[in-house]
Amino acid sequence: MSGDRGTVVIAPVANFPTRIFPALNPVNSISNFGSESPIYAFAFGSGAVVYYQFTDKIAAGISYLSSSGNTPNQGLFGGQYTALTQVTYTPSNKIGVAFTYGRYYAQDPSASINVTGSKGSQFAELPFGANTPTSSNALSMSLV
Numbered sequence: 001m002s003g004d005r006g007t008v009v010i011a012p013v014a015n016f017p018t019r020i021f022p023a024l025n026p027v028n029s030i031s032n033f034g035s036e037s038p039i040y041a042f043a044f045g046s047g048a049v050v051y052y053q054f055t056d057k058i059a060a061g062i063s064y065l066s067s068s069g070n071t072p073n074q075g076l077f078g079g080q081y082t083a084l085t086q087v088t089y090t091p092s093n094k095i096g097v098a099f100t101y102g103r104y105y106a107q108d109p110s111a112s113i114n115v116t117g118s119k120g121s122q123f124a125e126l127p128f129g130a131n132t133p134t135s136s137n138a139l140s141m142s143l144v
Helices: none
Strands: 006-014 045-053 058-066 081-089 097-106 134-143
Touching: 045 081
Parallel strands: none
Antiparallel strands: 006 045, 045 058, 058 081, 081 097, 097 134
16 A cells, blocks of 8 residues: 555565665665665565655655464464664755664574575574574665
8 A cells, every 4th residue: 555655565475675665775786785785685574564754855664574474383473573664864866864773583594584684604694503593683874
C-alpha cells in the first residue's frame, strides 16, 4: 500500500528493504560490496516494511523481516529475524544522508542468512561456528 507520503508493505517473502528505503548510492557497482551498505544484506524474508516521508527533506522507516516465517515451530518471532530502522535527510536531489540501525539474530546461522549477509570470508559470515546462535547490532551512515 502506498500513499502520497508513505509506503507499507506486508509480504510473505520480501527482498532487501532498499526497494523501499533509499540506499543513497549513486553508483552502479559490478561488485556486491559496492552496491549498497552491507547493513541491508541480511534483511529479507517474511514481514513488513514501513517508510514515511514526513517532509520533503526528512523521512524514516522501519522493517521487520524473518526468514523463519514459514517454519511452524519458529514463525515470525521465534527464529531468524532482522529489524531495521532508518532516518533519511535529503536537503536536495544531490545531497543526502541516511542513518540506519539493524538488529539481527539467528538461532542457526548456517541455515539462514549469516551475520554479514554472505559478504566476506567464511569466518566473517559465521564467526562462532555454523551452529552457534548469532546476533549483531549494526549501524550505518550513508552519504551522497
